[in-house]
Amino acid sequence: MMQRSADPNLSIQIEHDIAEVGSFFACTVSRSPTDGVTNEPGRGQVRGVRIELGWSTEGRGDTDSDTVASLVIPVDEFGMANARVELPVPANGPISYDGALIRVRWELSAQTDIKLGVDQRSSAEVLVVPARGLGTYDRAHPLR
Amino acid sequence: MSNGVPVGSSPPPGGRVLTSTRGTSFIGCVAVVVPLVLVIAIVIALNGGLVATFFAVVLVGVTTAAVVLGASEYRKWDDLEFVLPQWPLRLGSDMPAELIQRAKVAVPDRDIPVSGILFCREKVTYQVGTDTRTEKNDVHRIPFNVVGTVRDGVFRTTIPVQIPVHSGAPTIDFEHNEIRWRVELDLEGLSRLQTKQSFELVVAPQLSGGSGVIQDSPRPPA
Structure with missing residues (x-):
């Protein structure tokens, strides 16, 4: 699954957008060089791309959220990056859930870290299913 | 007094024995009510x-009788045990769990009807101004009725524990959002002291045996 990004130079390709608890989401992060701009230290320098996996609740209650995995991919002197990363999903979940008062949503996000600039963030919803539930996923999930 | 039955069940391999908090509740109740009644009685008597x-003396007398009766019932039985063959439970778990309570004194053999409910409850809290409000909703409820027996000083019965795949969800315990599974039991006829008991179950985010499909919200009946 290809994810378009707020940063026009950044693309994230998620290999599978469903994962069991205790497994991982794998994605390839690519950043092409910024047109006509060298990535020299100073204002506007791209310092890296931060990838995060986390969940948050929605519904009647106040929001709970957590980031369960994150890492920073370095960029080269032209602001380029290309890396395959794996973000682990904790074995104790939570799983994606759509209940009466509570929803649990999972999100994989990427943020370009720009020195003295507004970081550009983009995200994609992913689905976390119970252990042993991946092979038996047989229909559209209500969260989609 | 021992009835010859070892006290406390051993958990089965991979399982767990949950114990009720009956004794703690009784002692806690006595610790609060007795001093309160004494203070009220003294104030009435002095003023x-x-x-x-006379009313103050009657109040103290009734309270004393209730405590003595409660203590006598409390001494009759050990705590109620809920023996689960699997722990934590999983989505799709379907198993019999044993309910056991051992008498400490001689009790007559008899049958005891047990009613109960297994439910999954969503509970949320949210802030409105300076108020914290709570809302609950049961997303799954299964009532059951079984008959237990008291034989040789031991009460036993089997409770069906079925965790569905299609409703409810694995246990979560966040700051403002919770999903909890609980069994509530009514054991009227076994003891006059605290006939209602409950046990909290933990459901892991795992399908039991390849039982089907992804967990999600309840489906309407077909």
């Missing part, structure tokens, strides 16, 4: 006449 003193 009233002969009739008021």
Whole structure:
């Protein structure tokens, strides 16, 4: 699954957008060089791309959220990056859930870290299913 | 007094024995009510006449009788045990769990009806101004009725524990959002002391045996 990004130079390709608890989401992060701009230290320098996996609740209650995995991919002197990363999903979940008062949503996000600039963030919803539930996923999930 | 049955069940391999908090509740209740009644009785006696003193004495007498009766019932039985063959439970778990309570004194053999409910409850809290409000909703409820027996000083029965795949969700315990599974039991006829008991179950985010499909919200009946 290809994810378009707020940063026009950044693309994230998620290999599978469903994962069991205790497994991982794998994605390839690519950043092409910024047109006509060298990535020299100073204002506007791209310092890296931060990838995060986390969940948050929605519904009647106040929001709970957590980031369960994150890492920073370095960029080269032209602001380029290309890396395959794996973000682990904790074995104790939570799983994606759509209940009466509570929803649990999972999100994989990427943020370009720009020195003295507004970081550009983009995200994609992913689905976390119970252990042993991946092979038996047989229909559209209500969260989609 | 021992009835020859070892006290406390051993958990089965991979399982767990949950124990009720009956004794703690009784002692806690006595610890709060007795001093309160004594204070009220003393205040009535000091500020009233002969009739008021009589009522204060009656109040103390009734409370003492209730505590003695409760203590006698409390001494009759050990805590109730809920023996689960699997722990934590999983989505799709379907198993019999055993309910056991051992008498500490001689009790007559008899049958005891047990009613109960297994439910999954969503509970949320949210802030409105300076108020914290709570809302609950049961997304899954299964009532059951079984008959237990008291034989040789031991009460036993089997409770069906079925965790569905299609409703409810694995246990979560966040700051403002919770999903909890609980069994509530009514054991009227076994003991006069606290006939209602409950046990909290933990459901892991795992399908039991390849039982089907992804967990999600309840489906309407077909």
